Amino acid sequence: MLKRDDVVKLVRVVAETRDIEISCDECFERLDIFTEMELSGVKASAAMPLVGDHLDKCADCRSEFEALLSASRST
Ligand SMILES: [Zn+2]
Numbered sequence: 001m002l003k004r005d006d007v008v009k010l011v012r013v014v015a016e017t018r019d020i021e022i023s024c025d026e027c028f029e030r031l032d033i034f035t036e037m038e039l040s041g042v043k044a045s046a047a048m049p050l051v052g053d054h055l056d057k058c059a060d061c062r063s064e065f066e067a068l069l070s071a072s073r074s075t
Contacts, residue, residue: 020050021050021053021054021057022050022051022054024054024058024060024061026050026054027050027051027054027055027058027061028061028064030048030050030051031051031061031064031065031068032068033048034048034051034052034055034065035065035068035069035072036072038069039069039072039073
């Protein structure tokens with residue numbers, strides 16, 4: 001059985017994890033690697049969920065990502 005304190009701790013960890021969001025700057029810093037992963041067939045959004053999450057929510061970064069993707073594919 002979990003003690004009440006443990007449950008509280010657990011809930012807090014889950015809440016914090018869900019609340020973590022990165023800024024556009026942080027997203028942009030990781031975007032090169034994210035794009036490389038995506039291009040090499042790795043599930044980038046699974047490896048870097050914060051970036052994937054940000055790209056889902058942020059149209060600016062999403063279009064930057066798509067620009068990077070198509071630029072890399074055409075070379
Ligand atoms: Zn953004």
